Amino acid sequence: MSVKHAILGFLYQKPRHGYEIKTEFEQMVHKQWPLNTGQIYTTIDRLVRDKFVEPLEGEDQDRKQYMILEEGKKELLDWLLQPVERSLFKDEFYFKLLCAQKINYQDISAMINGQKAKTMQSILQMTRVKTTLNETKEAAMLLLLEGSLLHLEADLRWLELAEAAINSK
Structure with missing residues (x-):
């Protein structure tokens, strides 16, 4: 997530x-x-510094407000149009699995089971948040949670495939 762009998004609405x-x-x-x-x-x-935002004049230094400038608006809108690249090879668990195989680690099943448990825990947490959000009808956040759940479910399925492949050796 880009903190820079999140800030620009909030300032786009108002200082x-x-x-x-x-x-x-x-x-x-x-x-x-x-x-x-x-x-x-x-x-x-x-x-x-990059001239994307500026402080409002005469503001109290302890609670200085900032406003977005035209260059900041352009930066935000350009960023919104850029597709996001997902690199699975940078996933830490995938890398751990590759390292474990490289060193002939004997307890890969325990690694996979631990990751499955962690993934299930995340699914339960996201499901609880989604249940709470269903009452508020926040469409964008519900979509984000649904996407997260789908990714987690795919991860869980992949872990089951990995476990089956390792157990068949």
């Missing part, structure tokens, strides 16, 4: 201060993705 961005971001993702306050202000400083 805000950093803590307000943090609070609204965490509300938007239902606290599933905590954002570090320091990271927000560091990113805002870079956005000011």
Whole structure:
């Protein structure tokens, strides 16, 4: 996730201060993705440097609000149109599995079972959040959760295939 673009998205709506961005971001993702306050202000400083945002004049230095500039709007809209590349080879578990095979690790089944348990735990957590969200009817967040659940279910299926392949050797 691009913190830079998340900030630009919030500022696209109206000027805000950093803590307000943090609070609204965490509300938007239902606290599933905590954002570090320091990271927000560091990113805002870079956005000011790059002339994507600027502080509002005469604002209290402790609660300085920022507004998006035309270059920032252009950056945000360009980013929204860019397809996202997913690289499965950078998945940590896939890499662990490759390393385990490389060193002839004897307990790959335990690795896979542990990963399956972790994946099931994530599915249960996402399902609980989805159940809560069904009451609020937040369409975009529901779509995000549905996509996450589909990815997790595919991961679980892949783990079952990997386990079957290893057990057949």
